[in-house]
Amino acid sequence: MPVNAIRSLEKKVALQLKDFFFTMQEFFLFSVRAFASIPKLKRYWRDFLDQATICGTDSIPIVLVSSISIGALLAIEVGNLLEDFGAKTMLGRSTALSIIRELGPMLMGLMLSARFGSRNGAELGAMQISEQIDALRAFGTDPVAKLVMPRLVAALIMFLPLTALSDFAGLQSAAYMAEHYHRIDPGIFWNAVYPRLVAKDFVVGFLKAPVFAVIITLVSSFNGFSARGGTSGVGRSTIKGIVVSSGLVLIANFYVSKIVLENM
Amino acid sequence: MIELDKVTLKYGEKEILKQVSLTVRDNTIKAILGPSGVGKSTILKLMLGLIKPNSGRVLIDGADITRMKESELYTIRRKMGMVFQGNALFDSMTISQNLGFFLRENLNLPENEVIRRVTEQIQFAGLEGYENQLPESLSGGMRKRVAIGRAMIFKPHMILFDEPTAGLDPVSSKKILSLISTLRHNNNLGAVIVTHIIEDVFNVADCVAVLYQGEIIFDDVTEKLHNAEHPFIRSILSDKILEL
Incomplete structure (x- = not known):
């Protein structure tokens, strides 16, 4: 390979690395500003309520659909597997652990990444390219406090009940399939669930909700604020926000489980 | 200066x-x-x-x-007031909400003073009768006048x-x-x-x-x-x- 081509590649990689670290620095400062503006919540109470409705109440259907279908599917598949070992009565325990520790919060995180994250990215991106965010700054309003902080607090608060709802719906659908598909008595199913659940199982599951709330809100909002280049730029930033936040939700899901299970 | x-x-x-x-x-x-x-x-x-x-x-x-x-x-x-090229009006707010937004947001004024200032700007921009319309329903020239009215709101x-x-x-x-x-x-x-x-x-x-x-x-x-x-x-x- 000619020396010039290597140098040009070197320069390109260096520029990309510089861009990456610069973006990370910007994201860090953006996140700090979002958290630092939480004391202004009283002033933006109405914005918080709007966002709580959007990410909380309005997200219930999609969370229910995903958790019910996964709960039912999990009961069928795991039940079939346990049947081979003559341990079908353990279905309640295995599905409960999977749903409460992992699938309930993760599905909720992925669904909200798609729903709440895409809305944030598109809405803030459109505001960015139409100079509405510049207008806020120009007239003396902090756009992070007005637009991002209420979203962050709403997600931090609403993701917890959504996780509980996701767990509940997933378990109920699993119990339904256990009774009607595997012919397991509901008493046996629930007996394998309740007495064996310990605090650690709930800590793993519910600790993920605030972690996902921070990831989804900040990543999607940051991408919205960084939108450039007209309507296609809004599309690009929205997609980037969803892809990055979904990936980070999956990674965080693994690490939260690992850290809590190893240390509790 | x-x-x-x-x-x-x-x-x-x-x-x-x-x-x-x-x-x-x-x-x-x-x-x-x-x-x-x-x-x-x-x-x-x-x-x-x-x-x-x-x-x-x-x-x-x-x-x-x-x-x-x-x-x-x-x-x-x-x-300073700023009139952006694309006006940068908030598209989900009515004209009077757009004009009053930053007053409510940044100054601790009584509501009747906010309404007085908004009415003043609506009259100045010749937008009487359009107070409750959304920006998208106005012509380009009218939107620009709203943006000028908004730029004037802090005097x-x-x-x-x-x-x-x-x-x-x-x-x-x-x-x-x-x-x-x-x-x-x-x-x-x-x-x-x-x-x-x-x-x-x-x-x-x-x-x-x-x-x-x-x-x-x-x-x-x-x-x-x-x-x-x-x-x-x-x-x-x-x-x-x-x-x-």
């Missing part, structure tokens, strides 16, 4: 502004003329502290804003206009220019108008700065523009509108 002192601004490797120095005095209308994409709007953003220069200073009434924190800039920015000393007549029909353009002149005569306001339409400059501006390839190539009273010898200025005087 707004002063740019040897301001240089780069986007990546590209130098947008090269050692630009510019003064806008109170109670005068200064136009910044130049072809599209030359960095005219960037100058307005620098004046508001929305972006920071790589070097040089931006002074508002003698205070250097280039080193100010965002929270300190909010007070400075209220001395600033100076208004910054980014291409105020771009994309408007001749009648609406005339209305907007007459509104700018009225502001100056009735309210004793100064203004900075960024434009690529040379006729607008001769219609309203007291003085003009011409920005070309990142540098100010002319900065004087508008009448003297006719005598400028720079080839670019000669070419725009003959073409009237810069379509570069």
